[in-house]
Amino acid sequence: MFDIGATELLVIVIVAVIVIGPKDLPLALRTAGRWIGKVRRVSGHFRSGIETMIREAEMEEMEKKWREQNARIMAEHSAEEGESAESASTAAESRVASAAAPSRDAEAPSAEPDGQPRLPLGKPESE
Template identity: 80%
Template sequence: MFDIGVGELLVILIVAVVVIGPKDLPLAMRTAGRWIGKMRRVSAHFRSGIDAMVREAELEEMEKKWKAQNEEIMRRSAALTEAEAGAPVMTGPPPVDAAPAALPPVHDAAPAVGAASAETIADPLAQIPAPEPTPKGAADVQG
């Protein structure tokens, strides 16, 4: 990165010993190491943010491309099916204003074995039997 050789590093060390002094040199080296570490962390964070933005931009571009290809495939498929069947083919969801198809009446079907009567269906609680009344004072005798 900086292409510093052994000779250049030795000159820097001698200048640092002369300027800072041998007594304060360890403290200066520790401070310089902390600053370098902070700069590396900030640059790594910045780099990861840029990489994330580039990836998001690439994903958006690919999604647009895939959507266009999918629409083209759907158009070709619909055109081939229309050519084969001779009638237009619906390739999307049904229109909102279309009325739902009428369902066949339920009474046309044969009743199943054990089917409930109309009264039972109207009142589902009618199937549950009522609890038998307990004689007064029966709870006192149990204990």
Template identity: 70%
Template sequence: MFDLGAAEILVIIIVAVLVIGPNDMPLAMRHAGRWIGKVRRVSSHFRTGLDAMVREAELEDMEKKWKAQNEAIMKQSAKAVEEEKGEPVMTGPPPVSETPKAANAESAAQKAKPAEPAPSPSKPSEPESPAKPQG
């Protein structure tokens, strides 16, 4: 990154000890470490964001290419089939057709038909309790 050699680092340490002093050096190193950590986190976050944007742009380009290639292949194969059979071939999705009236009538009849009760378990039926005498 900065391409510092051993000699340059030694000169920086000597100047730092002379300027800051040996007593305040640990505090200065701690502050410098915190600032360096913050700068690294911000640059890492920024780099990650840029990488994501580049990936998204590349994916969009590739999707456009694949779609164009797919359409070309579909047209090519449709032409080949048309030449073979002599009739046009549908290359898109099938058209939506309305359901016949008979199917609608059957579904309406099924909805109107009451549901049959489920068979009861095979327990012997209990006799009804006798009515209390009035008196």
């Protein structure tokens, strides 16, 4: 941080002892320690706030990219499903039309695979 060497630290200690005096030096060091602690806490809080803002910005970018990619994928699949849905809807319409048309089975008996006639369901036969 400040890149202070051993000789520079020794000079600072000697100047502090001469200027402050040996009697008040512990109180001065304690006060300096408190201030350094406060500065570290504030700088740590500031740094974490900046990192949080950077992470949020990165997340917004990723979410934007994911939304664009999701929209592109959905458009591709809806186009594919649209083509298959058209053929499926045509087949469904033909099934609905054939189901809506009157069946000959309801009007006349049909033959079973063994050759026996099958009677329509509904009214019982009268004898």
